[in-house]
Amino acid sequence: MQEEKKKRERKKLTVRTKLLxxxxxxxxxxxxxxxxGQRFEPVRNALNYVAQPIQKVYVSVGNWFQDVFDNxxxxxxxxxxxxxxxxxxxxxQNENLQLQNDARRVEELEELYELDSYYRDYPKTGAxxxxxxxxxWYESFIIDKGxxxxxxxxxxxxxxxxxxxxxxxxxxxxxxxxxVIHESSYIYGQINRKNGDLVAVQGTxxxxxxxxxxxxxxxxxxxxxTNDVDITVGDEIVTSALGDIYPPGLHIGTVVDIQPLETGxxxxxxxxxxxxxxxxxxxxxxxxIWKQDMHDEVQEGGAESGAVS
Amino acid sequence: MSQLLAGVIGFLLLLGEGxxxxxxxxxxxxxxxxxxxxxxxGLLKGSRRGRYLGxxxxxxQDFLFCRYIGFYGMVYYLLGHSSGxxxxxxxxxxxxxxxLIVAGxxxxxxxxxxxxxxxxxxxxxxGYYLLHRILxxxxxxxxxxxxxxxxxxxxxxxxEKIDSNMSKLRKVGKRE
Numbered sequence: 466m467q468e469e470k471k472k473r474e475r476k477k478l479t480v481r482t483k484l485l486x487x488x489x490x491x492x493x494x495x496x497x498x499x500x501x502g503q504r505f506e507p508v509r510n511a512l513n514y515v516a517q518p519i520q521k522v523y524v525s526v527g528n529w530f531q532d533v534f535d536n537x538x539x540x541x542x543x544x545x546x547x548x549x550x551x552x553x554x555x556x557x558q559n560e561n562l563q564l565q566n567d568a569r570r571v572e573e574l575e576e577l578y579e580l581d582s583y584y585r586d587y588p589k590t591g592a593x594x595x596x597x598x599x600x601x602w603y604e605s606f607i608i609d610k611g612x613x614x615x616x617x618x619x620x621x622x623x624x625x626x627x628x629x630x631x632x633x634x635x636x637x638x639x640x641x642x643x644x645v646i647h648e649s650s651y652i653y654g655q656i657n658r659k660n661g662d663l664v665a666v667q668g669t670x671x672x673x674x675x676x677x678x679x680x681x682x683x684x685x686x687x688x689x690x691t692n693d694v695d696i697t698v699g700d701e702i703v704t705s706a707l708g709d710i711y712p713p714g715l716h717i718g719t720v721v722d723i724q725p726l727e728t729g730x731x732x733x734x735x736x737x738x739x740x741x742x743x744x745x746x747x748x749x750x751x752x753x754i755w756k757q758d759m760h761d762e763v764q765e766g767g768a769e770s771g772a773v774s
Numbered sequence: 775m776s777q778l779l780a781g782v783i784g785f786l787l788l789l790g791e792g793x794x795x796x797x798x799x800x801x802x803x804x805x806x807x808x809x810x811x812x813x814x815x816g817l818l819k820g821s822r823r824g825r826y827l828g829x830x831x832x833x834x835q836d837f838l839f840c841r842y843i844g845f846y847g848m849v850y851y852l853l854g855h856s857s858g859x860x861x862x863x864x865x866x867x868x869x870x871x872x873x874l875i876v877a878g879x880x881x882x883x884x885x886x887x888x889x890x891x892x893x894x895x896x897x898x899x900x901g902y903y904l905l906h907r908i909l910x911x912x913x914x915x916x917x918x919x920x921x922x923x924x925x926x927x928x929x930x931x932x933x934e935k936i937d938s939n940m941s942k943l944r945k946v947g948k949r950e
Binding site for chain 1: 786788789790791792793794795796797802804806808821825829832833834835836837838839841842843844845847848851852855887
């Protein structure tokens with residue numbers, strides 16, 4: 466009896482020590498990756514080498530199902546949409562003509578004043594989204610291009626004609642993009658009007674978001690002093706030249722809702738971003754870093770990590 | 775052998791979470807398939823197998839999706855282990871206990887994620903996260919676990935067959 470008891474006790478102890486060993490292994494990894502994150506790159510690359518084909522198959526199968534599903538949409542809805550789009554097309558054609566005239570005039574004026582063109586064509590490269598973050602807590606996604614394709618940290622990412630986010634981590638054949646709706650996102654924006662006010666576009670994180678109706682999670686918000694900023698529902702928000710990461714003139718989104726805060730003299734405007742993460746598709750990465758000092762910092766960081774490894 | 779098979783299936787589920795699972799998003803909440811699989815595996819196969827599967831899948835998730843490695847490994851390790859404690863007191867035909875255990879595990883998981891992503895970042899609004907992330911995710915995950923439970927049961931029976939066949943083969947090999 467006693468021997469059995471002893472055996473059982475020993476067994477219990479070993480389970481406990483095994484648990485402790487497992488936990489401490491994880492903790493050691495956690496601390497190690499904190500201090501020397503770059504060292505794990507080979508492991509990450511190897512795992513991604515296996516994972517990426519599977520993820521690509523998943524995405525293409527998902528898109529195929531989406532297409533099939535969309536095809537089942539009723540004919541009426543499609544016809545309605547068609548007529549609506551026709552209307553919009555004529556409107557846009559008119560607008561386009563006007564804009565072309567404006568552009569020509571701007572060019573003439575620029576020549577006249579010897580100004581560099583403000584909105585430049587940035588060099589871009591296409592990339593496919595291969596995965597979103599697997600949990601509900603972190604709005605980021607993975608694209609299938611990395612340092613081997615010339616991607617660097619802090620490069621802006623565009624999708625569907627608007628801003629999607631910026632590159633946050635780069636590996637050899639893939640990189641992470643933090644989206645504009647991510648909680649820590651902070652963009653220097655501007656209302657797209659003549660003499661539009663400057664605003665700060667943030668991801669939704671703080672307590673205020675909880676006081677609005679549902680759907681806020683996919684939105685960005687602008688907190689502003691009510692009397693100081695002239696902003697209405699339907700305003701388009703673009704990036705301003707003040708930011709470090711994003712070049713000016715990129716479309717962030719449209720204001721969909723404005724609500725006063727409890728404090729009385731401040732309000733929050735909710736911005737629906739152009740990018741729709743659920744439609745996993747291709748994105749465009751601007752392969753040029755906007756501000757030179759930022760670029761230098763990145764280079765220094767790269768050189769350092771290169772020296773270590 | 776069967777453990778390896780479970781690992782591969784778990785890996786495929788994990789990759790699915792970032793890709794096709796987002797088509798099943800409800801109010802921007804997705805269920806946590808990896809957690810369901812780890813917890814049910816621990817429940818059906820015991821603590822030892824549960825925690826090893828949890829550790830493997832957690833570390834894979836860390837390496838593939840996270841900047842700092844080890845958090846998910848540890849969480850899944852502990853969840854897989856502790857779900858094994860319920861192994862002896864339930865019958866496979868009942869789906870209520872697995873549902874409750876998965877729900878409880880997801881609650882713990884959500885709370886730990888809140889601590890890591892928000893609390894330590896200085897965001898103390900737990901009520902908001904509880905209502906908008908943790909509880910919806912828990913309900914959704916628990917509902918999906920009811921659907922997945924028979925599948926995992928079937929997989930576990932297959933795993934037993936594979937194991938017994940393997941051990942027979944080994945015995946035959948020894949005799950010869």
